[in-house]
Amino acid sequence: MPVAPSPGGVRVERVVTSGVFELDGGSWEVDNNVWLVGDDTEVLVVDAAHDAPAILEAVGGRRVVAIVCTHGHNDHVNAVGDLVRATGATASLHPDDRVLWDQTQPEPPGGELADGQVFTVGDVDLTVLHTPGHAPGACCLHAPALGVLLSGDTLFSGGPGATGRSFSDFPTIIDSISERLLTLPADTVVLTGHGDTTTIGDEAPHLQEWLDRGH
Template identity: 60%
Template sequence: MSITRVVTSGTFSLDGGTWDVDNNIWIVGDDNDVIVFDAAHTADPIIEAVAGRNVVAVICTHGHNDHITVAPELSTALDAPILLHPADDMLWRMTHPDKDFHTVDDGVRLQAGGVELHAIHTPGHSPGSVCWYAPDLGAVFSGDTLFQGGPGATGRSFSDFPTILDSIKDKLGALPADTVVYTGHGDTTRIGDEIVNYDEWVARGH
């Protein structure tokens, strides 16, 4: 069982602004079957890292364009379904108006390479943000819900700061403190290292 990180670079655009970003793509599985988390910017490095293995799904942790850029291309190249929470349909349509995805909701479970992953709906950064918890790996793939240093950004359309705080406290905060957080951008962290700062986040406000 392995967790592989691929980093691709491009832009995030919303509300009329555009920012340069580096994105983490996580490939989780064994020598036969994997799941791809997020489809950022460029397909070729992701396909190369999959290395011919069966892809159970291309999971988009949320619908912002930098996480779904090449999802349809990957779906075709890897013969894999795209999974996204339906609450982010409006964000998906901004990038891929004529493409469809398979919906996923809280509590859904997937298996790849003998590891089970649990979907945890964590709205706030976007309405349809979903984190994926792998108990056997002591890992959670958080997208942009939780980073090293605190919650994901909530300054754009369809985001809400109190909602992301509730998602982190009630859902991610219920995971074991030593759970490794594999983030959508930047370095990994641990649940316990972040949740201790919760009161500070609340005081800081939006």
């Protein structure tokens, strides 16, 4: 579902990258959505996954105002170092996810995310929503001017992010989704960390189904 640009020309672009997610001794081939929110001069990168050259190609000559890591799983941060070195931008992560970050990243993130923090790109503000559950420091970004939520791995088309591995919790992610996300306008487009986009209105009626199935 397309996202209309803001009056100032801020638009959302997607780069799909491929690699390996590793946790708890297992590994899985995955495709990740890397989201770029920006205009012709500056851009914010959400989740530097797998392939820094592909992300940099999409960035082009624009200034990277920030690199936001929605959570610390390796498949969402494994291109951060290369991207930081290439752009000089700061990568920010919620401090509660350092337990995951430190498993795979040799250097600490340059900044910390906090609930309610605002990033500005052109004429668009993106507000950080701390939505733990998939990971303790998992965060989303809400951009009302674009009508979008960048949900990381908190909410997908079809339900919550996975909670069957270390540092995740199903009741916690349900609380995050029901209290922080499903209260957003129904027409909010949800740009997910993997797979297809959805809307808040499409997902909200299924909350009880997710509770009944337990994932």
